[in-house]
Amino acid sequence: MIPALALALGVALGLVLHPTVPDALQPYLPIAVVAALDAVFGAVRAQLDGIFDDRVFVVSFVSNVLVAGLVVFLGDQLGVGGQLSTGVVVVLGIRIFTNAAAIRRHVFRA
Amino acid sequence: MASWRTLLRPRARRVDVLVALLLAVLGFAVVVQVRSTQSTGVLANARQGDLVQILDELSNRSDRLRQESESLTATQQRLSTGTGASQAALAEARKRTQQLGILAGTVAATGTGVQVRITDPKNQVSASVLLDVLEELRNAGAEAVMLEGTADSGQITAVRVVAQTALEDRDTGIAADGTHLVAPFRFTAIGDPSTLAGAMAIPGGVEDAVRQQGGTTVVTRSNRLRVGALHALSAPRYARPD
Numbered sequence: 001m002i003p004a005l006a007l008a009l010g011v012a013l014g015l016v017l018h019p020t021v022p023d024a025l026q027p028y029l030p031i032a033v034v035a036a037l038d039a040v041f042g043a044v045r046a047q048l049d050g051i052f053d054d055r056v057f058v059v060s061f062v063s064n065v066l067v068a069g070l071v072v073f074l075g076d077q078l079g080v081g082g083q084l085s086t087g088v089v090v091v092l093g094i095r096i097f098t099n100a101a102a103i104r105r106h107v108f109r110a
Numbered sequence: 111m112a113s114w115r116t117l118l119r120p121r122a123r124r125v126d127v128l129v130a131l132l133l134a135v136l137g138f139a140v141v142v143q144v145r146s147t148q149s150t151g152v153l154a155n156a157r158q159g160d161l162v163q164i165l166d167e168l169s170n171r172s173d174r175l176r177q178e179s180e181s182l183t184a185t186q187q188r189l190s191t192g193t194g195a196s197q198a199a200l201a202e203a204r205k206r207t208q209q210l211g212i213l214a215g216t217v218a219a220t221g222t223g224v225q226v227r228i229t230d231p232k233n234q235v236s237a238s239v240l241l242d243v244l245e246e247l248r249n250a251g252a253e254a255v256m257l258e259g260t261a262d263s264g265q266i267t268a269v270r271v272v273a274q275t276a277l278e279d280r281d282t283g284i285a286a287d288g289t290h291l292v293a294p295f296r297f298t299a300i301g302d303p304s305t306l307a308g309a310m311a312i313p314g315g316v317e318d319a320v321r322q323q324g325g326t327t328v329v330t331r332s333n334r335l336r337v338g339a340l341h342a343l344s345a346p347r348y349a350r351p352d
Contacts, residue, residue, distance in 0.1 A: 006130035010137025014145070021146045027157060029143050036136045054125035061132050082157050 028069045031085055035068035036061060038092045041099035048106040212254055215272035215341030219254035223300035223335045224307050227328040230293030234323035237277040237284040243297060243316045250309035252299035254337040259291025268339035303331035
């Protein structure tokens, strides 16, 4: 319940504050968001499987975001930033779909 | 379902606060990212490589457009300054229009020529006699011909004689292109006066033919005649330029 409320609070803050993304963060924010979403879906799935661990979630969330950002940063330095971010998004997207399928099986039993 | 309930159950350990914080940050970031994507448009979020590519495309396109503009400007200058060739072509085309107009009977013509006056006191001069006169004039090189006679209204009326002109017999006089004319007739033909006059005077020719019908022929040479009657041109219904 608290995590859901916190998520809603974050959304509300974003809506109210109208922040602009710093230029330096602009390439990384979308990737970071997708990576975090992957961690969240993984956490929900683990919770439904009964193996959820807060520490694992925190670590996976932070490391996901950092690794995704690092990969994109490396890609930018190597001149293949666009392609690498596409790759990261594809991989994370596949994981999100896999986790979403597991969650669906738990919730709907189908 | 038990695990579903535990997911929603309130807890308050330290690590839970961290989880909540992370999720709040996630929600915040999602909104921020969505907003920046919506508000700043495509270019602001494009990466450097994409921007360079877009810039390349734009400059290529602008190069192409500039080249096209230059070539069009050159064409415009060529056309508007009117080099000698195009002006000569225009003058030639105008001259040709005039020439064709004289042939088709759509413009008036002046020049040297003869007038052939034919009287017909016995009403015996038929269309075929006048046609003979016309053919002789044409053979002698008449370039523009007009036939005058007295119309039904009593006025002297002129008909431009062109290739399509038809001469028909009527009870009195003739009809030229549907216009009823009675004697005296007068042909005005533009061409070489002496050739035309000579053609009229050929023994056994038109003068003799008119005389046999009881009429007289008077040929007058002139240095300046005007063929003012015009032939009304109708657009061809079937024939098209090839």
